[in-house]
Amino acid sequence: MxxxxxxxxxxxxxxxxxxxxxxxxxxxxxxxxxxxxxxxxxxxxxxxxxxxxxxxxxxxxxxxxxxxxxxxxxxxxxxxxxxxxxxxxxxxxxxxxxxxxxxxxxxxxxxxxxxxxxxxxxxxxxxxxxxxxxxxxxxxxxxxxxxxxxxxxxxxxxxxxxxxxxxxxxxxxxxxxxxxxxxxxxxxxxxxxxxxxxxxxxxxxxxxxxxxxxxxxxELGHTRTAFYRSNRTVKVRSALRTYYMLRNGWALARLPHAPQGWLPYFWRQAWRIMLVAVVYGPNRWQQLRAMYRAWWHAQRMDV
Structure with a gap:
């Protein structure tokens, strides 16, 4: 010590x-x-x-x-x-x-x-x-x-x-x-x-x-090399982590203490998260379902 x-x-x-x-x-x-x-x-x-x-x-x-x-x-x-x-x-x-x-x-x-x-x-x-x-x-x-x-x-x-x-x-x-x-x-x-x-x-x-x-x-999660750039890596998440990342990010924008810039900032993040999930997976169909459920639940959560 x-x-x-x-x-x-x-x-x-x-x-x-x-x-x-x-x-x-x-x-x-x-x-x-x-x-x-x-x-x-x-x-x-x-x-x-x-x-x-x-x-x-x-x-x-x-x-x-x-x-x-x-x-x-x-x-x-x-x-x-x-x-x-x-x-x-x-x-x-x-x-x-x-x-x-x-x-x-x-x-x-x-x-x-x-x-x-x-x-x-x-x-x-x-x-x-x-x-x-x-x-x-x-x-x-x-x-x-x-x-x-x-x-x-x-x-x-x-x-x-x-x-x-x-x-x-x-x-x-x-x-x-x-x-x-x-x-x-x-x-x-x-x-x-x-x-x-x-x-x-x-x-x-x-x-x-x-x-x-x-x-x-x-150690921040799993990475893999982006197929279109051999010197760049992307973060690969399970469908469950995709769900929570998107759901909570969208729900956060509904809270009164969220900065006004959070929603436009997070939408930029969300598009990247969804693109990586669809292109790299794993389990692309589960990823797509996670995205839909995340949006649906984020609009209906008790915030």
Whole structure:
């Protein structure tokens, strides 16, 4: 474990797992610095193979770790809510949240905490987030910015600044803000859960601050080479993930706290998602059905 400058009495970690690669999970747990007062591993689903399950249990057992077994796959939102609730019982004021296939660099927490302290002099802060380095493509993900005109754009940044939204993996967040804002929407299950929460707390007057000097390594889904450009890769999703990505993105546009630029921005994303789903699949007929159901349900969801 790495020594950090952050107070050991305030920050706990939440790691959400679903059939994880145990090597990657072990690497993440070992990389968490000694300043983390406790780690809550929230397990959303196991294996039919008892041997794999026993190896998982062995991996997460540690005096400073708690293990929460959800009832089946309850989704990322429910798992985050449960993990952060566990941290509140331990007196943690901040939560550092992770997907199972991510790993911070040794200095990441110190950089995030210093950035939080600096930003808090200018605004109430709900969360600070690192740059996400996609191990599958070798690229660093852009951040979602809202321009003064209201236009939303995903663009690279090179200095610490507020952003419109960010993913929860690697996010250092204020536990009290999470709880008082209502936490993650569990009925949204997975995709855009983080985007919706960021929009919600920003509407309540908080900032979400990106810190590109802090880096999180992350494996972001499956990729394959685009057939028309040998040097370009595309993200390939299951039909279920296509459904949630589209449904929740369209539903988000109906919420009062969504920025006015979200719908035109997301339509550009949606066309790309649907094109990739139809061209690359897998299971193209299921993908088409998922798209139709996503649009139908998004217009009828209780938002």
């Amino acid at each position: 790495q020594k950090t400058l952050i107070s050991p009495s305030v920050v706990g970690a939440v790691v959400v797992t679903y059939q994880p690669d145990l090597t990657a999970l072990h690497r993440l747990l070992q990389a968490l610095p000694s300043a983390i007062v406790a780690t809550v591993v929230v397990h959303n689903g196991g294996w039919d193979d008892d041997a794999c399950y026993r190896r998982f249990v062995s991996c997460v057992q540690h005096p400073r770790r708690q293990w929460v077994q959800m009832s089946g796959n309850a989704g990322i939102a429910a798992a985050l809510n449960r993990g952060i609730a566990e941290l509140t019982t331990l007196g943690c004021t901040h939560a550092w949240t992770f997907d199972q296939d991510s790993c911070p660099r040794p200095e990441t927490l110190d950089i995030l905490w210093a950035a939080w302290q600096a930003a808090a002099r200018q605004m109430p802060v709900a969360a600070v987030v690192p740059a996400i380095h996609d191990q599958g493509t070798g690229n660093t993900l852009p951040f979602l910015l809202e321009h003064p005109s209201g236009v939303l754009e995903a663009t690279p940044i090179h200095q610490t600044q507020p952003v419109a939204a960010a993913i929860t993996s690697g996010m250092l967040l204020d536990v009290a803000v999470w709880q008082t804002s209502g936490g993650a929407r569990e009925d949204w299950f997975i995709d855009h859960v983080d985007t919706e929460w960021c929009f919600r707390v920003r509407a309540q007057g908080y900032g979400v601050v990106a810190v590109p000097a802090a880096v999180l390594q992350h």
